[in-house]
Amino acid sequence: MTKFLSDNAAPVHPKVWEAMRAADEADNPYDGDTLSSELDARFTDLFGRECAAMWVATGTAANCLALATMCQPHGGVVCHEEAHIEVDEGGAPGFYLHGAKLMLCPGEGAKLTPSGIAELIDPIRDDVHQVQPHAVAITQASEYGLIYSREELDALQHFARSHGLGLHMDGARFANAAASLDGAAAYAAHGADSLAFGFIKNGGMSAEAVVLFDPERAELVKYRRKRAGHLQCKGRYLAAQILAMLEDDLWLANARHANAAAQSIAGGCEERLMHPVEANELFVRLSANERKALRAQGFEFYDWGADAARFVTAWNTRADDAEALGKAIASL
């Protein structure tokens, strides 16, 4: 059985296991340990601008804690109508933001644009009867595996600042986005005030990073993380995962591998693609019979509506398997 279901159940990378084992010796609990203390500096190096970074166990928590630094309970967060925070997080933003509203914006490929956001928020009257936007959340790579370019991010940053809005980036697949942008982390996160930097899909086990490009907001996140039950007492095992992923750019290598596998598949089905393949997800037009045929050959994947399928590659996808899938689709 060859799985292209999702990257979210992939095994843990051997180097991550190693780092976790190496963290076994007792250290201070919570985030008082040596490894956790290194995070700020490591991410500051990576992004080339001062930042604060904290581990949490899920992207949902990472997104919500970051958004809490930007959006008051009576405000709103503009996001794509198919954004993960709207569609797949069980209402977590409503919980963490104490009832703030997600303001849903359409947009090609699950990406937001300044003009799209403007269309949504410009009609909002500046009075207390209407929830005012406080922040914008984008996803890099988007829910359809598309990448925001430096220019697009620049435009969004400019828009957000001129409207007094925070800009958060959901980076569940940030590594795949950065890999797609020549590995430039700073480039891929350009303009964001905060980033939920995902490591779990990319070879980690249980650690994502909340990265704040305004380190003064870290205190709020730290208090809220504890209050949300996300301050693990053996936090060193989470820090170890993240540090292992950053070491020698393992995060990028893994993501490049997954992206390459996606390209390999894409090579076999270009005319069927619903979206360009820019990261590690493919949305492919396939009839029910075609999907059946693929499954009969041992490929696992999710249906995407009635006439398509989603394939996701991961750090551990075998190149052979990807190639085989591409060929299988091409042969349909």
Next chain:
Amino acid sequence: MTKFLSDNAAPVHPKVWEAMRAADEADNPYDGDTLSSELDARFTDLFGRECAAMWVATGTAANCLALATMCQPHGGVVCHEEAHIEVDEGGAPGFYLHGAKLMLCPGEGAKLTPSGIAELIDPIRDDVHQVQPHAVAITQASEYGLIYSREELDALQHFARSHGLGLHMDGARFANAAASLDGAAAYAAHGADSLAFGFIKNGGMSAEAVVLFDPERAELVKYRRKRAGHLQCKGRYLAAQILAMLEDDLWLANARHANAAAQSIAGGCEERLMHPVEANELFVRLSANERKALRAQGFEFYDWGADAARFVTAWNTRADDAEALGKAIASL
């Protein structure tokens, strides 16, 4: 350096590591994997009554999710004035219970009694101006390492039921309590509607269990767990930890070891003890100079106020070290 600071930073037990590694092969994400699916049955066996069990990463989350099944946002939870949920969880109950109130009750050794609770809640007028109690939360073993006996639990259960209150048990050190009660899990959790069953302090890495003795409440916990960002996508690694701890009663063996170490220390300082030593914590009257002397011998521990110290043993405390500490105190 011999650490008696806390059990919350102890290493992960080798068998837990093994089990995690064995879970590496991809399975369904979240809690749809084989291991997670076994939890209900395993805890039902353990407690001898039907229950639902779900992993979460922290005791704080476990406590709060369980309490959310019992306490409406406009209600209150009676707990000891020194309870962990009141003193050390950063206001998490206020967050998870949407503003419900902790109603603080005194009580010897951080334990609650029916009469103590009655004294607190009987004067509450049955009108909307006053927050009404919806639940009671106790800690087994208590914050001072004391155990609720079967009889005490029986009385609390009777009190809670007759007052229409849910009864939750914070079991961060439930294993130590059960070990102290001859290993009888059912006995140690008698009467509780829910239990936050701690594994992390006792050899786990990042998995506690929310155990609900009314399985119908599980759906609420599952939705709220997701909403709180606590539904990890690689949940099989958490289930693996718990199952490893339950296997061959590793949880009990570890707790017995820690308890024995505590008894060994206690043997050297009985007249100095502030509380009986019933689990793995010791609160010992020691002057500043005496503490200094102990630290000079390499013992690490926390001060407890101005005239005492707290020592905590763990699954990995060496018997020699415990004995040495006992002797060192005796020699002061």
Next chain:
Amino acid sequence: MTKFLSDNAAPVHPKVWEAMRAADEADNPYDGDTLSSELDARFTDLFGRECAAMWVATGTAANCLALATMCQPHGGVVCHEEAHIEVDEGGAPGFYLHGAKLMLCPGEGAKLTPSGIAELIDPIRDDVHQVQPHAVAITQASEYGLIYSREELDALQHFARSHGLGLHMDGARFANAAASLDGAAAYAAHGADSLAFGFIKNGGMSAEAVVLFDPERAELVKYRRKRAGHLQCKGRYLAAQILAMLEDDLWLANARHANAAAQSIAGGCEERLMHPVEANELFVRLSANERKALRAQGFEFYDWGADAARFVTAWNTRADDAEALGKAIASL
């Protein structure tokens, strides 16, 4: 200056003033007074089914308190995408429901239909990643002044029950709806589990009623009302307003008057109407120049987008003024 801006700033009806003055003598505070105690019985009479009724100062509070009886914090409330609770209540449902989600449904004339709701909620997967609907909220009369007929309500009730959803009715202009349905309150509220019965727009000053057709839910509303700071100590003045409105069906007489005035205007602009006029609101296609011309004649009203205007009549709209407005539009 003849105002057709809104009914929400109309004067208080003389009989309401009288009743308030008559309540001046001290009685028990909060809702322990004689007048407040009469509400349950009065509404039970009116609707012909047992109900509990409580005053609050605004429709926003009434809607939210009622919805809190039906929707858990992790659930959702289906409402029209232009519903007042979504568009004009400053995020109050997010606050009162502790982060629950409004699930927006399109629908002609701001009315919901079972098929429209089904289209929205049927695709929601029955898993914890997606917010599940717990309730449906409709507005009677709708935001465009349209009435749900007995048959439509029947269908909605059937849909709601078969899907396990509560059914709430926002009745800010319930009186106008009932008046339009031959005065039958029971008929206009058919199928609803709760009703926010509006009196303020219709001649009251500061009292709406939360009407619960399942009186067992009253306790929750009472605790939540207090908790929201809506339990006024001199509540008898609010009860007095409501009782005065119910007395001799003043509420219906006032609403009939307003509806008749709306019909009178409608007579002059049928071909310009964006929606049928079924209550006391008119949405009329008028160019900027036409609106200017009307304003030059002393008529006050709100623009409705770029090419239309909204006119609202009230209990105190003078028949002459309505007629004059109808003629003025006809003459454009």
Next chain:
Amino acid sequence: MTKFLSDNAAPVHPKVWEAMRAADEADNPYDGDTLSSELDARFTDLFGRECAAMWVATGTAANCLALATMCQPHGGVVCHEEAHIEVDEGGAPGFYLHGAKLMLCPGEGAKLTPSGIAELIDPIRDDVHQVQPHAVAITQASEYGLIYSREELDALQHFARSHGLGLHMDGARFANAAASLDGAAAYAAHGADSLAFGFIKNGGMSAEAVVLFDPERAELVKYRRKRAGHLQCKGRYLAAQILAMLEDDLWLANARHANAAAQSIAGGCEERLMHPVEANELFVRLSANERKALRAQGFEFYDWGADAARFVTAWNTRADDAEALGKAIASL
């Protein structure tokens, strides 16, 4: 029957009625009317420092909205253990502050002192496990009718500022406090960042004022007021009440009257007083038999525990009745 139960059910003062009737003519809805627009200036005049003022219907809402400007959801508000916000507001602070914690402080006569607060908050470790205080709330006059002097307020302000805490004043009986301090509003509110200025007990019907001495915080209160369902559409009737009370210092005259009545009663029972009588409340040691005897003479009042009674005077207490009560107690 002569009522000394509470001032919270007293009739509305004739001048307040007049002002409300005079507001009958339609004006802009919500707080866009002429009367509401005057509030900022009127309170600025009264207090001699720039302030923003908004009406709400209850003291509970006023307190909570003001506190929301000072205390984050993860923070705490220090208040007296018998403060109204803790004991009698049905958990409203937990709701409005999204789960923030009330931190209970003892203190003679329900008053707080810097040293009392310090004793409570100094032991709080500056780490995320413990809820940090964000604000202090005091009550002027206190729940036992005691007044904070200028010096005491000065000390509290100094303490609050030096600890980075906001200082809120619950002024349900602020008028009685100011009357007791020679009528100096500025003096009675000295040092506070916000004041819930009560008018209802003192002759109003349904309007209290949130007064913010930092007008920049007004926007937050306005958004939160709407979100809490407290922005009434016919707000001019609330503004009218407040303006009538301020006109010619009616608020002070009423309070002086009530205070004088309290003094008159106090004259008959000085040796029985549990607290000095500084405003309009008396707490009087009276056995069950004595209370029975007084009630037999037609006096109404609340028991205060087993051995005492509470008497409250109001703007409409007749001097004769107060004198009679004083004599009746003296004759026991």
